[in-house]
Amino acid sequence: MSKKSYSFAQLEAVAQEMRKNPDMVFFYEYETPVATLPTGEILDLVKEFGTRRTSGRGWAIDESWIVGTAIGAATAGSIAIARVPSMATIYAIEYVYNQAGKLRSMTGGQVSMPFVLWQGGGSRSKGSAGQHTEVGQEALYANLPGIKVVVPSDAYDAKGLMVAAIRDPDPVVYFDYPEVKAGEQPDVPDDAYEVPLGKAIVRQPGRDLTLVAWAPATVEVKRALPGLAKAGVSVEYIDPRTLKPLDLDTLVTSVRKTRRLLVVEHGHYTNSFGSHVISEVVQVVPGIKVKKIAFPDVPGPGAEGMMTWLRPDAPKIMDAAVQLMRV
């Protein structure tokens, strides 16, 4: 058990699984897989596994190739990871949609797909504008048949969900949001461990209101929680960690107690994953009070003032919670 950066924890998971599986491959663009511990220990996957199992110092800017060939390697029998940056979600999705998610079914179960799409995420931050601010594509992927989706929000889950995703025989899209990497991180065990797919975590128990958020909205939720406690609202805060399959039991157990559900997300409003969460819960627990706040259906603007106004930040989360309590 030791202090590790988020990035180190992720790469450690990949390295440990690659040691166990001599056929496993890891393809990426410019993100050379090297990380360092505060002790100076260096983890260098290129050095350890060579340029036949990794993309060495980097492959060309061709995400279709990176994702498509990883899916090809997985179809042939290797565990395969493809890592692509946030702007490349749409390049990646075609092959995930038509091959990774469908081959097992279309072949009558002949094909296993131990494939992980390590998908970089954007953030609702000033100055990038439009193409580099996107968040919430987990909703796109969750809609695809055959695809599982995980969204870690701290270093412990980042490692444990990576291990679980690698060991899973189905394609898993693993979202890697930059905002959750900063700040204090929990201790991360040195050995490989799984955070099981489909298992939510209650991050804060409470009585009045169930708040559901996942990376990267968790950063603003954490800022809002102390204020809500001060305002006398007892919040039960749940991080689903895996969006598909969704841990409905944990959500339902909580909402049966609180009768109120607030979903906070930084993805776009329409057809967001939060809409699915609400729809699932209210079908099981009718009569509850619900609210969702999300980023509106606009490309994230560059100017700071506009971005701040639109972003579901801590004050907006507190407003939403307080309003929901008054309903």
Added chain:
Amino acid sequence: MSRPNGMIDRRTLLTMFGTAGATAAVVSACGTSLKRDLNAELSAGVTGGKWDKAVPLGSQGPGGNPNWRPGDAAKFLPPEKIPTSGKAAELMASLPKEKLLTTYQRMSASRKWETAMKDLFVDGKDGLYGAFHTYVGEEAIANGVMTALNDDDYIASTHRGHGHLIAKGGSLDRMSAEIFFKDTGYNKGYGGSMHIMDLSKGIMGANGIVGSSPYLAAGAALRALARGTTQVAVAFLGDGAAASPYYFSAVRSSANHKVPAIFVIENNFQYMGVPMATVVPTKYISDYTKGLGIPHYLVDGNDVTSVYAAAKEAVDFARAGNGPSVIEGITYRWYDHSGFAGAKASVNGAMGLPYRSDEEVRQWMSRDPNVRFKTWLVAKGLVTESELARIETETQEAIERSIAFARQSQCPDPKAGVLNTHANVAVAATQFFNRSGLTISA
């Protein structure tokens, strides 16, 4: 916890946007200082000469070398001076003096404007933020190409777009204001550096997605065919973007359908910090597509005369209905991929970056495309040094005025954030302001 600045209550908001429906009529939420309408919203033949260093251009390229090391870019250094004789020199020298002065003025403006912005970013006083990818060192490519274009021809640019915009006649005032994310900027503060666009000048925009320019340009070129004009469209892209499937697709189908598009590769040896040598199997990028039977030009990208000569041939070829060409210019960026690691205010070039050697940076900076063109113009007797000095002074003043304009301009109203996603309607602010909690009954 206090409400953030600019946050308003729901009643005011609904008044502002009309109704609380899914969409509402647009009312400009911006008090602005700018009048605006929100609703209208190398073939050896043309290469100047041989390169004088170890590797003559075209005989041995940087590509296909898995053992590339920092410092290797120095092996591809062009000669100190642009040739004053030969086909390219003659073609360039035949241009009217006014045109030559415009080309020089825009090269100079591009350099000085980006350098001024670099100083502001490094200095930090103005609180500038956001992406900024400099084109410094690569100015000969944009300006050589643009010298061969008409005002109504199209260009599609890249994330490294400032040099293309200025070369096509972009307004310094509105560019500076956009870097400051002000309401008077080209994109009214929505876009910033990576998205500046001016369709009135044929500028289809800088773009944050690598490899997006080939289709945008080819689409504009197809439109020219449909309308029966002789306009052409140029897609600029870097050595990294040439790996995009979009690039191959656009060049192949443009060749097949004789689309008047020109694909200009700016090969600066590295995408971000990854050497082009290790991700490209051929000597040069322009080797990829030679089987298509269209013209390919490999030129000294720091020689505006060579770039112009290649572009002139490609443009004439496209206007005559013969289809596309590929031009590859070999050049070098003086700064980091993005931002200003290793850079200092009032000092040219970024040093100490891990993927290149300081020595190669210094050597390439000694092949400054602007200095080479200036020397060439004077050596050819086409303009005098004092004429160029006057241009530089005036350009510097225009840049300072543009920065003052940016500083004095207003920030966009935060509430404009729900405008401009759709043509005539705002996105409902109820999507992120709270509506009353809904009760779902059994």
